[in-house]
Amino acid sequence: MKIFACTSCDYHSVTSKYTCPKCQQGKLQEKEVSTKGTVYSFTDIHVAPAEFAHIAPYTVALIELDEASVKVTARMDSEVAIGDAVDLKGLEEGAFIYTKAN
Amino acid sequence: MTNVYVHGVGMTQFGTFVDRTMKDLLLDACIQALNEAGNPKVDAVYVGNFMGGSIYNQEILGAIVANELGLGFIPTAKVEGACASGGIAVRQGVLGIQSGEYETVLVAGVEKMKHASTADVTQAINAAMDNDSNEKRAGLTFPGFFGVLANRYFFETGASKKHLAMVALKNRENAIQNPLAQFRKPATLEEIMEARMITNPLGLYDCSPMTDGAAAIVLSSKKSPVHVRSSAQSSGPTQMQDADDLLSIPAIRESGRLAYKKAGVGPEDIDVVEIHDCFSMTEMLAIEELGFFSKREGWKAIEEGRTKVTGDKPVNTSGGLLSRGHPIGATGISQLYQLVHQLRGTAPNQVAGNPRLALAQNLGGTGSYSVVHILERV
Ligand SMILES: [Zn+2]
Numbered sequence: 001m002k003i004f005a006c007t008s009c010d011y012h013s014v015t016s017k018y019t020c021p022k023c024q025q026g027k028l029q030e031k032e033v034s035t036k037g038t039v040y041s042f043t044d045i046h047v048a049p050a051e052f053a054h055i056a057p058y059t060v061a062l063i064e065l066d067e068a069s070v071k072v073t074a075r076m077d078s079e080v081a082i083g084d085a086v087d088l089k090g091l092e093e094g095a096f097i098y099t100k101a102n
Numbered sequence: 103m104t105n106v107y108v109h110g111v112g113m114t115q116f117g118t119f120v121d122r123t124m125k126d127l128l129l130d131a132c133i134q135a136l137n138e139a140g141n142p143k144v145d146a147v148y149v150g151n152f153m154g155g156s157i158y159n160q161e162i163l164g165a166i167v168a169n170e171l172g173l174g175f176i177p178t179a180k181v182e183g184a185c186a187s188g189g190i191a192v193r194q195g196v197l198g199i200q201s202g203e204y205e206t207v208l209v210a211g212v213e214k215m216k217h218a219s220t221a222d223v224t225q226a227i228n229a230a231m232d233n234d235s236n237e238k239r240a241g242l243t244f245p246g247f248f249g250v251l252a253n254r255y256f257f258e259t260g261a262s263k264k265h266l267a268m269v270a271l272k273n274r275e276n277a278i279q280n281p282l283a284q285f286r287k288p289a290t291l292e293e294i295m296e297a298r299m300i301t302n303p304l305g306l307y308d309c310s311p312m313t314d315g316a317a318a319i320v321l322s323s324k325k326s327p328v329h330v331r332s333s334a335q336s337s338g339p340t341q342m343q344d345a346d347d348l349l350s351i352p353a354i355r356e357s358g359r360l361a362y363k364k365a366g367v368g369p370e371d372i373d374v375v376e377i378h379d380c381f382s383m384t385e386m387l388a389i390e391e392l393g394f395f396s397k398r399e400g401w402k403a404i405e406e407g408r409t410k411v412t413g414d415k416p417v418n419t420s421g422g423l424l425s426r427g428h429p430i431g432a433t434g435i436s437q438l439y440q441l442v443h444q445l446r447g448t449a450p451n452q453v454a455g456n457p458r459l460a461l462a463q464n465l466g467g468t469g470s471y472s473v474v475h476i477l478e479r480v
Contacts, residue, residue: 041250041254044248045242045243045245046299047300048241049221057392062254082253094236095241
């Protein structure tokens, strides 16, 4: 997975920024890390906006990547609990779809 | 620096008003506030509004107010900051007076939501998220964000769904005494906990409603018994995955810190509070971020009843967004309406001991904006 790391401090993010928001000096540089991660938290969305109504209820999780201090928001393909090991299943219309790792 | 004082406040009933237009609600609140202020000469108008353009096809609200009230060809503007639109509009009025440009400013907030379908309103509210992001495409929603946050909060503390329900119940009990509140029907803890799930663990009562309503305030450099002791605003991450600490909303924390610093007071000095409880979870977190209680311990304060009208830090004596209602652009100003009445000793759920310092915190987005005003009885 492509993440962004600051050139002058320890800031990491899954989204790029013009300037590092932590030290406000460094620039963010692309870095490749494993997609494997752990569920930091989650919710099951029962009431969905019109565009997602056909798949409700569905689970959205905040995933902490194993190889960097980065969190990623993803849709799960099943229910999860905090602490579950997960991995990327694929991309769907710009969304990360994660699945429980065995 | 020029001092700013409150000269009048006005507020419509909050609820469902299919037969009242947005202009009607807006002018009603403005006229109440102007009458209370003794109908002074107004130098500028700011109107807080979020979705007038997207679901009501009505903009130029500032000019409409000036024209319909016959205020003259004075400068006006609409202010948009999602659910913080009202609070930010008030802050623009304060800054305009402090700069010396204006002596007296009318600030109003309004929203008309109940004429539209829930799907259309949900879609319009989603404009307050960063829609060009993988997070939005994953299907995260507004209540979804606070659901994720609540599950982590439960994981790290001793809190549970019961504590969220206690927040909702407290605010409902307060709203029952507030004649302008949207929801005045009693509810029980069991009812709240067993209500339809929206985004686990948040149920129906944990989420603020759709509301029609307006509120207004007249500010001036001329002296009055209610002083705007400080006004502060901050921004924060616009995406959940950008949060350094999920259990912190930096915009709330920072706007609070700045407001205390400018006022020269601390959280311990505040007598009565209106907080942006868009969700029960948000109130639990905000009372920590504003320094009223320690981090990760807001739930204990709720369990001990410390945020009730009779507690040592009364929060949302109006009923809060959850039960007073949440007409988005009006919310920040309706918080000040309640606090001005608390300082005058005329509020529903009047707190004991003649409160002197009152704090309002108004949030926009999932932490994109936060505004804090501290009012003082002088
Ligand atoms: Zn940096």
